[in-house]
Amino acid sequence: MEQILVAGANGTTGKKIVQLLHDSQYFNPIAMVRKEDELPYFKAKNIDTVLGDLEEDISHVFxxxxxxxxxxxxSGGKNVVGVDQEGAKRLIDASKKNNIRKFVMLSSMGADEPSKAEELQDYLKAKHNADEYLKDSGLNYAIVxxxxxxxxxxxxxxxxxxxxxxxxxxxxxxxxxxxxHVLNDDVANKATFEILSGETLIGEALDKVSAD
Structure with missing residues (x-):
């Protein structure tokens, strides 16, 4: 089984991701959390965990x-530069050093052109900078x-x-x-795309994703 490090595992979406990975026959999640008191939730489910703060050195999480x-x-808007931007860059750099095979980024619609956004410009600019850093990193990636x-x-x-x-x-x-889905080797490599609720099955929609 592939070992998948999930940064932001304790978030609302992060917990859903970790559970899906845990239920999968292909992936084993390692839930990366920032605080000691976040560990028991995952340990109770027999999910592997690691303590790591995106604002600090994270080389040990690999x-x-x-x-x-x-x-x-x-950061929930509290520290968009420190976490959403620089934290992402720190994890990208560590991923390069550890020869990670794929880096999947949960970004946001509007991150391609943050200056055009009517709200959350600082957040979208941070996401934009992190996305561009990932694209230029040389890593295989998918930006969703x-x-x-x-x-x-x-x-x-x-x-x-x-x-x-x-x-x-x-x-x-x-x-x-x-x-x-995107974590699979044959899906969305070096690709960036937007998603909304729709009528196409996720697997079918991803079959049509092409590289940037």
């Missing part, structure tokens, strides 16, 4: 022979940019395009499912 990395961390996140049920269906040219919503469950 001691578990990590194969791929999924970045789902965020969902619309506004909801807590709706899983539909297993999305609308996907490199640029959708419209706003919309998508459930965290469908985002998590998409991210886990």
């Amino acid at each position: 001691k578990n022979n990590i194969d791929k990395v999924l970045f789902a961390a965020g 940019r969902p619309g506004s996140l909801t807590n709706d049920e899983l539909t297993n269906k999305i609308e996907l395009a490199r640029k959708l040219n419209k706003r919309g919503k998508i459930s965290r469950n469908d985002v998590a499912q998409t991210l886990v």
Whole structure:
């Protein structure tokens, strides 16, 4: 089974990602959390964990022979430069040193052109800078940019395009499912795309993703 380091594992979407990986026959998640009191939630489910702060040195989190990395961390607007931007860069650099086979980035719709956003410009600029850093890193990557996140049920269906040219919503469950699909070797390599709720099965939509 491939070892998947999940940064931001304790977040609302992060927990869904980790559970999907844990239930998978292909992947074993390593939940990266920042605080000691976040460990018991995962340990109670027999999920591997590692303590790591994206604002500090994180070289030690790769001691578990990590194969791929999924970045789902965020500061919730409290420290977008320190976590969403520089924390992502720190993890990308560490991934390069450890020859990670794929880095999947949970980004955001609007991160391609943050200056055009009516709100959350600082956040989108941080995401943009992290995305561009990943593209230039030499790593194999996938950058997934969902619309506004909801807590709706899983539909297993999305609308996907490199640029959708419209706003919309998508459930965290469908985002998590998409991210886990993208971890597969034959899906969305060196690709960036946007997703919203839609009518196409996630697997079918991802079959049409092409490299940047």
